[in-house]
Amino acid sequence: MKRILVFLVASLAVLALSACSKEEAPKVEAPAAQAQAPAAKAAGVTGTVVETMNSAGYTYVQVDDGQQKIWAAAPEFSVAVGDNVIVPDGMPMNNYHSKSLDRDFDVVYFVDSILNPNAAVAPAADAALPDGHPNTQVAATATAAVDLTGISKATGGKTVAEVNSGKAELAGQEIVLRGKVVKYNAQIMGKNWLHIQDGSGDAADGSNDITVTTAAEAQVGDTVLLTGKVSLDKDFGYGYKYALIIEDAKITVE
Numbered sequence: 465m466k467r468i469l470v471f472l473v474a475s476l477a478v479l480a481l482s483a484c485s486k487e488e489a490p491k492v493e494a495p496a497a498q499a500q501a502p503a504a505k506a507a508g509v510t511g512t513v514v515e516t517m518n519s520a521g522y523t524y525v526q527v528d529d530g531q532q533k534i535w536a537a538a539p540e541f542s543v544a545v546g547d548n549v550i551v552p553d554g555m556p557m558n559n560y561h562s563k564s565l566d567r568d569f570d571v572v573y574f575v576d577s578i579l580n581p582n583a584a585v586a587p588a589a590d591a592a593l594p595d596g597h598p599n600t601q602v603a604a605t606a607t608a609a610v611d612l613t614g615i616s617k618a619t620g621g622k623t624v625a626e627v628n629s630g631k632a633e634l635a636g637q638e639i640v641l642r643g644k645v646v647k648y649n650a651q652i653m654g655k656n657w658l659h660i661q662d663g664s665g666d667a668a669d670g671s672n673d674i675t676v677t678t679a680a681e682a683q684v685g686d687t688v689l690l691t692g693k694v695s696l697d698k699d700f701g702y703g704y705k706y707a708l709i710i711e712d713a714k715i716t717v718e
Contacts, residue, residue, distance in 0.1 A: 509534055509551045516543055520564040525578060527551055535569050538578040542649070550579040610646050610685050612663035618642040618689055624674050625665035627694065631708045634694045639710070641674070642718075645686045655712075658682060660690070675706055680715040687718045 511529030518524075524537045527549060536551045543549060554575035561568050617623055621640035622630075647659035655677040665672030682688055692713030698706045 509536075510548065511551075513543055513545050513547045513549055516545060517565065519562060523578070524562075524565070524572070525549060525551075534573060535571065536573040536575055536578060538575050541578060541580060543578070543580050547580055550581075551575060552577070552579075610644055610661075612644055612661055615642060615644060615662045615687065617662075623664040624660065624662045625671050627674060627710075628665060628671040628708060631694060631696060635696045636693065638691060638693050640689070640691050641710070642687065642689050643674075645682045645684050645688060646673070648682055648684050650681070655679065656681060658688075658715075660688070674708065674710060676710045676713050676715075678713045678715050680713075680717075682715060682717055688715050689718055690715045 509527055509529050509532075511527040513525045514528050514533065515526040516524060518540055521540055522537045523540045523543060524535060525543060526533055526535050534551070536554065551573065552575055554573035557569075557572045557574060559568070559570065560572045618640045621642060622634075624641065624643055627634060627639060627641065641660065641662075643660040643662035645658050646661050647657075649657045656679065658676045658678065660674045660676055661672055663672075667673075676690060676692065678690070678692070690710070690713040692710040695709050695711050696707065698709050698711070700706075
Protein backbone atom coordinates (compact mmCIF):
# COMPACT_ATOMS: atom_id res chain seq x y z
CA MET A 465 0.00 0.00 0.00
CA LYS A 466 2.84 2.38 0.87
CA ARG A 467 4.45 1.62 -2.46
CA ILE A 468 1.22 2.53 -4.25
CA LEU A 469 0.94 5.81 -2.33
CA VAL A 470 4.56 6.70 -3.12
CA PHE A 471 3.96 5.92 -6.79
CA LEU A 472 0.80 8.08 -6.87
CA VAL A 473 2.54 11.02 -5.17
CA ALA A 474 5.46 10.81 -7.60
CA SER A 475 3.11 10.64 -10.58
CA LEU A 476 1.18 13.67 -9.39
CA ALA A 477 4.44 15.62 -8.96
CA VAL A 478 5.53 14.79 -12.50
CA LEU A 479 2.14 15.85 -13.89
CA ALA A 480 2.31 19.12 -11.91
CA LEU A 481 5.76 19.93 -13.24
CA SER A 482 4.64 19.12 -16.79
CA ALA A 483 1.60 21.42 -16.44
CA CYS A 484 3.81 24.27 -15.18
CA SER A 485 6.13 23.86 -18.12
CA LYS A 486 3.23 23.95 -20.59
CA GLU A 487 1.81 27.09 -18.97
CA GLU A 488 5.13 28.90 -19.04
CA ALA A 489 6.07 27.98 -22.63
CA PRO A 490 3.82 30.56 -24.38
CA LYS A 491 5.48 33.33 -22.38
CA VAL A 492 8.79 32.82 -24.20
CA GLU A 493 9.27 35.59 -26.79
CA ALA A 494 12.05 36.32 -29.28
CA PRO A 495 11.64 39.90 -30.48
CA ALA A 496 15.41 40.40 -30.53
CA ALA A 497 15.85 37.79 -33.26
CA GLN A 498 13.29 39.53 -35.45
CA ALA A 499 14.85 42.93 -34.81
CA GLN A 500 18.21 41.68 -36.03
CA ALA A 501 16.85 40.45 -39.36
CA PRO A 502 18.43 42.27 -42.33
CA ALA A 503 16.52 45.32 -43.48
CA ALA A 504 14.97 45.08 -46.92
CA LYS A 505 16.75 46.87 -49.73
CA ALA A 506 15.15 49.83 -51.42
CA ALA A 507 14.18 49.37 -55.03
CA GLY A 508 16.04 51.60 -57.48
CA VAL A 509 14.36 54.99 -57.84
CA THR A 510 14.45 57.45 -60.71
CA GLY A 511 13.13 60.89 -59.89
CA THR A 512 13.66 64.60 -59.40
CA VAL A 513 15.86 66.09 -56.69
CA VAL A 514 13.76 68.35 -54.47
CA GLU A 515 16.37 68.99 -51.79
CA THR A 516 20.11 68.40 -51.54
CA MET A 517 23.05 69.14 -49.26
CA ASN A 518 26.69 68.14 -48.80
CA SER A 519 28.21 67.09 -45.51
CA ALA A 520 31.26 65.15 -44.36
CA GLY A 521 32.14 63.98 -47.86
CA TYR A 522 28.61 62.84 -48.69
CA THR A 523 25.86 64.32 -50.82
CA TYR A 524 22.33 63.89 -49.53
CA VAL A 525 19.40 64.12 -51.95
CA GLN A 526 15.68 63.92 -51.46
CA VAL A 527 14.25 62.35 -54.60
CA ASP A 528 10.62 62.51 -55.74
CA ASP A 529 9.60 59.81 -58.23
CA GLY A 530 6.02 61.05 -58.45
CA GLN A 531 4.70 58.52 -55.93
CA GLN A 532 7.08 58.85 -53.00
CA LYS A 533 9.95 60.90 -51.68
CA ILE A 534 13.07 59.22 -50.36
CA TRP A 535 16.36 60.41 -48.91
CA ALA A 536 19.55 58.89 -50.27
CA ALA A 537 23.24 59.60 -49.69
CA ALA A 538 26.38 58.80 -51.68
CA PRO A 539 30.00 59.97 -51.81
CA GLU A 540 29.96 63.64 -52.79
CA PHE A 541 28.89 64.33 -56.37
CA SER A 542 27.59 67.22 -58.46
CA VAL A 543 23.82 67.70 -58.33
CA ALA A 544 21.24 70.47 -58.11
CA VAL A 545 17.56 70.78 -57.26
CA GLY A 546 15.58 69.86 -60.35
CA ASP A 547 18.09 67.31 -61.66
CA ASN A 548 16.76 63.88 -62.61
CA VAL A 549 18.84 61.24 -60.83
CA ILE A 550 18.93 57.47 -60.55
CA VAL A 551 19.30 55.94 -57.08
CA PRO A 552 20.31 52.25 -57.19
CA ASP A 553 19.37 49.68 -54.59
CA GLY A 554 20.65 50.51 -51.13
CA MET A 555 20.38 49.55 -47.49
CA PRO A 556 18.07 51.75 -45.39
CA MET A 557 19.27 53.44 -42.21
CA ASN A 558 16.20 53.94 -40.07
CA ASN A 559 15.92 56.82 -37.62
CA TYR A 560 19.30 58.10 -38.77
CA HIS A 561 20.85 61.14 -37.08
CA SER A 562 23.54 63.01 -39.01
CA LYS A 563 25.91 64.66 -36.57
CA SER A 564 27.51 66.83 -39.25
CA LEU A 565 24.11 68.11 -40.40
CA ASP A 566 22.54 67.96 -36.92
CA ARG A 567 19.47 66.55 -38.60
CA ASP A 568 17.27 63.51 -38.12
CA PHE A 569 16.03 61.38 -41.02
CA ASP A 570 13.29 58.78 -40.78
CA VAL A 571 15.10 56.73 -43.43
CA VAL A 572 18.24 57.35 -45.50
CA TYR A 573 19.42 54.96 -48.20
CA PHE A 574 23.22 54.87 -48.40
CA VAL A 575 24.52 53.81 -51.81
CA ASP A 576 27.89 53.61 -53.57
CA SER A 577 26.88 56.21 -56.14
CA ILE A 578 23.91 58.16 -57.44
CA LEU A 579 23.75 58.59 -61.19
CA ASN A 580 23.14 62.15 -62.35
CA PRO A 581 22.82 62.31 -66.15
CA ASN A 582 22.54 66.10 -65.93
CA ALA A 583 26.13 66.42 -64.74
CA ALA A 584 27.63 63.01 -65.43
CA VAL A 585 28.64 61.09 -68.49
CA ALA A 586 25.74 60.83 -70.91
CA PRO A 587 24.89 57.78 -73.00
CA ALA A 588 26.23 57.61 -76.52
CA ALA A 589 24.24 59.40 -79.18
CA ASP A 590 22.72 56.20 -80.56
CA ALA A 591 22.08 54.60 -77.19
CA ALA A 592 18.54 53.41 -76.55
CA LEU A 593 16.98 54.57 -73.30
CA PRO A 594 14.13 52.77 -71.50
CA ASP A 595 10.58 53.99 -72.10
CA GLY A 596 9.77 56.92 -69.88
CA HIS A 597 13.41 57.64 -69.06
CA PRO A 598 14.24 61.36 -69.05
CA ASN A 599 16.16 62.54 -72.10
CA THR A 600 19.80 62.70 -71.03
CA GLN A 601 21.43 63.22 -74.41
CA VAL A 602 24.27 65.73 -74.29
CA ALA A 603 25.85 66.96 -77.50
CA ALA A 604 29.39 65.63 -77.85
CA THR A 605 31.03 68.99 -78.47
CA ALA A 606 34.09 70.44 -76.79
CA THR A 607 33.63 73.22 -74.31
CA ALA A 608 34.76 76.66 -75.38
CA ALA A 609 37.65 76.54 -72.90
CA VAL A 610 39.22 73.43 -74.49
CA ASP A 611 41.48 74.09 -77.46
CA LEU A 612 41.77 70.99 -79.66
CA THR A 613 44.32 72.36 -82.11
CA GLY A 614 47.79 70.86 -82.44
CA ILE A 615 47.01 67.44 -80.95
CA SER A 616 49.29 64.88 -82.59
CA LYS A 617 48.27 61.29 -83.19
CA ALA A 618 49.91 58.82 -80.79
CA THR A 619 52.65 56.63 -82.26
CA GLY A 620 50.99 53.39 -83.30
CA GLY A 621 47.70 54.79 -82.09
CA LYS A 622 44.35 55.89 -83.41
CA THR A 623 42.44 59.15 -83.65
CA VAL A 624 39.03 59.53 -82.06
CA ALA A 625 37.40 59.45 -85.50
CA GLU A 626 39.29 56.29 -86.48
CA VAL A 627 38.19 54.48 -83.33
CA ASN A 628 34.56 55.43 -83.94
CA SER A 629 34.57 54.51 -87.63
CA GLY A 630 36.47 51.26 -87.08
CA LYS A 631 34.76 50.14 -83.88
CA ALA A 632 33.53 46.84 -85.33
CA GLU A 633 37.09 45.74 -86.13
CA LEU A 634 38.51 47.19 -82.91
CA ALA A 635 36.02 45.56 -80.53
CA GLY A 636 37.88 43.80 -77.72
CA GLN A 637 41.24 45.19 -78.82
CA GLU A 638 43.52 47.49 -76.85
CA ILE A 639 44.16 50.81 -78.53
CA VAL A 640 46.37 53.84 -77.89
CA LEU A 641 44.86 57.31 -78.18
CA ARG A 642 45.94 60.88 -77.52
CA GLY A 643 43.40 63.60 -76.89
CA LYS A 644 42.11 66.23 -74.52
CA VAL A 645 39.67 65.81 -71.66
CA VAL A 646 36.52 67.80 -72.43
CA LYS A 647 34.36 66.32 -69.64
CA TYR A 648 35.37 64.70 -66.37
CA ASN A 649 33.30 63.16 -63.59
CA ALA A 650 34.86 61.45 -60.62
CA GLN A 651 33.81 58.28 -58.85
CA ILE A 652 30.62 57.26 -60.60
CA MET A 653 30.08 53.55 -60.00
CA GLY A 654 33.61 53.42 -58.61
CA LYS A 655 35.31 54.86 -61.72
CA ASN A 656 36.33 58.21 -63.15
CA TRP A 657 34.56 59.02 -66.43
CA LEU A 658 36.16 61.11 -69.18
CA HIS A 659 35.10 62.37 -72.59
CA ILE A 660 38.11 62.54 -74.92
CA GLN A 661 38.36 64.56 -78.14
CA ASP A 662 41.27 65.33 -80.47
CA GLY A 663 39.70 67.53 -83.14
CA SER A 664 38.88 64.64 -85.47
CA GLY A 665 35.41 63.36 -86.25
CA ASP A 666 32.08 65.09 -86.58
CA ALA A 667 30.10 66.52 -83.68
CA ALA A 668 26.87 66.00 -85.65
CA ASP A 669 27.07 62.20 -85.40
CA GLY A 670 29.16 61.99 -82.22
CA SER A 671 32.22 60.58 -83.97
CA ASN A 672 34.34 63.39 -82.47
CA ASP A 673 34.02 62.05 -78.92
CA ILE A 674 34.90 58.91 -76.95
CA THR A 675 33.84 57.98 -73.44
CA VAL A 676 36.55 56.49 -71.22
CA THR A 677 36.52 54.97 -67.73
CA THR A 678 39.67 54.90 -65.61
CA ALA A 679 41.05 54.84 -62.09
CA ALA A 680 43.39 57.69 -63.01
CA GLU A 681 42.60 61.34 -62.34
CA ALA A 682 42.59 64.20 -64.83
CA GLN A 683 41.11 67.62 -65.38
CA VAL A 684 39.17 69.22 -68.18
CA GLY A 685 41.71 70.61 -70.65
CA ASP A 686 44.43 68.04 -69.89
CA THR A 687 46.14 66.36 -72.85
CA VAL A 688 46.26 62.65 -72.07
CA LEU A 689 47.78 59.55 -73.61
CA LEU A 690 45.59 56.55 -72.90
CA THR A 691 45.70 52.82 -73.45
CA GLY A 692 42.53 50.78 -73.07
CA LYS A 693 40.25 48.13 -74.50
CA VAL A 694 37.41 48.97 -76.84
CA SER A 695 33.99 47.68 -75.71
CA LEU A 696 30.81 47.81 -77.76
CA ASP A 697 27.17 47.91 -76.69
CA LYS A 698 28.05 48.18 -73.01
CA ASP A 699 25.07 48.32 -70.66
CA PHE A 700 25.74 49.54 -67.10
CA GLY A 701 22.05 49.47 -66.19
CA TYR A 702 19.72 52.33 -65.23
CA GLY A 703 19.61 53.49 -68.86
CA TYR A 704 23.37 53.91 -69.27
CA LYS A 705 24.14 52.17 -72.56
CA TYR A 706 27.15 52.89 -74.73
CA ALA A 707 27.61 51.90 -78.35
CA LEU A 708 31.36 52.36 -77.80
CA ILE A 709 33.39 52.90 -74.66
CA ILE A 710 37.02 52.42 -73.61
CA GLU A 711 37.07 50.79 -70.18
CA ASP A 712 39.62 50.80 -67.36
CA ALA A 713 42.12 52.80 -69.40
CA LYS A 714 45.64 53.56 -68.28
CA ILE A 715 46.12 57.32 -68.59
CA THR A 716 49.16 59.56 -68.56
CA VAL A 717 48.61 63.30 -68.34
CA GLU A 718 51.09 64.98 -70.69
